[in-house]
Amino acid sequence: MARLVILLHGWPYDIHSFVDVAPLIAANGYRVIVPFLRGYGTTRFRSDETMRNGQPSVVALDTIALMDALKIEKPIVAGFDWGARTADIVAALWPNRCKGLVSVSGYLIGSQAAGKAPLPPEAELQWWYQYYFATERGRIGYEKYRHDFAKLIWRQASPRWAFDDATFDRSAAAFDNPDHVAIVVHNYRWRLGLAEGEAKYDDLERQLATGPTIATPTITLEGDANGASHPDASAYAKKFSGKYAHRVVTGGIGHNLPQEAPQAFAQAIFDVDHS
Numbered sequence: 001m002a003r004l005v006i007l008l009h010g011w012p013y014d015i016h017s018f019v020d021v022a023p024l025i026a027a028n029g030y031r032v033i034v035p036f037l038r039g040y041g042t043t044r045f046r047s048d049e050t051m052r053n054g055q056p057s058v059v060a061l062d063t064i065a066l067m068d069a070l071k072i073e074k075p076i077v078a079g080f081d082w083g084a085r086t087a088d089i090v091a092a093l094w095p096n097r098c099k100g101l102v103s104v105s106g107y108l109i110g111s112q113a114a115g116k117a118p119l120p121p122e123a124e125l126q127w128w129y130q131y132y133f134a135t136e137r138g139r140i141g142y143e144k145y146r147h148d149f150a151k152l153i154w155r156q157a158s159p160r161w162a163f164d165d166a167t168f169d170r171s172a173a174a175f176d177n178p179d180h181v182a183i184v185v186h187n188y189r190w191r192l193g194l195a196e197g198e199a200k201y202d203d204l205e206r207q208l209a210t211g212p213t214i215a216t217p218t219i220t221l222e223g224d225a226n227g228a229s230h231p232d233a234s235a236y237a238k239k240f241s242g243k244y245a246h247r248v249v250t251g252g253i254g255h256n257l258p259q260e261a262p263q264a265f266a267q268a269i270f271d272v273d274h275s
Helices: 021-026 056-069 082-093 112-116 121-126 128-133 136-157 165-176 180-191 199-209 262-273
Strands: 003-008 030-033 076-079 100-104 218-223 244-249
Touching: 003 021, 003 056, 003 082, 021 030, 021 262, 056 082, 056 180, 056 199, 076 082, 076 262, 082 100, 082 199, 100 262, 112 180, 112 199, 121 128, 128 136, 128 180, 136 165, 136 180, 165 180, 218 262, 244 262
Parallel strands: 003 030, 003 076, 076 100, 100 218, 218 244
Antiparallel strands: none
């Protein structure tokens, strides 16, 4: 049976973050699955009545549902940004469904209570877009300028990544999804405690709010030029109770680490598989 890897992208990125990683992994005998997160690309809701819910536990449940639909029992799960948070949640809540974990910026599981706690001003400045999305002006602005907005985030999060317009435009097409804005805005409002989730997910969120440890073999990665807000590795090392390693990827590598350093990301997957 082929070894399996699920690669999960972040915001505001898409499956093309793994455009160079996936062939590297596949060439080493892995079956590689790279899904769009809800609200990106070709994803669609089956009913207009369904809440456009972006809370973290729900995005993780999407991954479990995909695994069930494809009859995938225990893959390696890897990602960055929203994808890293999702991978962390899968490993924490469904450890029997995760063989290994590769997570950029480490342990990203949080809660609404944690999201309400103020940070030092410099840290708050990095989260400026959360507060923009908290307003109706921000929702309308993101709807109108989503491509310009995403390009700005790319430049801030990866200040030394010299991506060209064609590279950006290839990913930006995924933001034209009719539910994209609603999912993104709900995610950030929920994390600040400014929007309700759905009661049927309350138990999962309560479990996540305890900050569960992850026993799955894990490698965490960080780029040496990540311009996005991210915790220091020392702050989360003890959250991984199984075999664990942390690596800093050098060379001006920013937030979109899989696309900026595909070889390093792929190597982490190979190494966690054999840990």
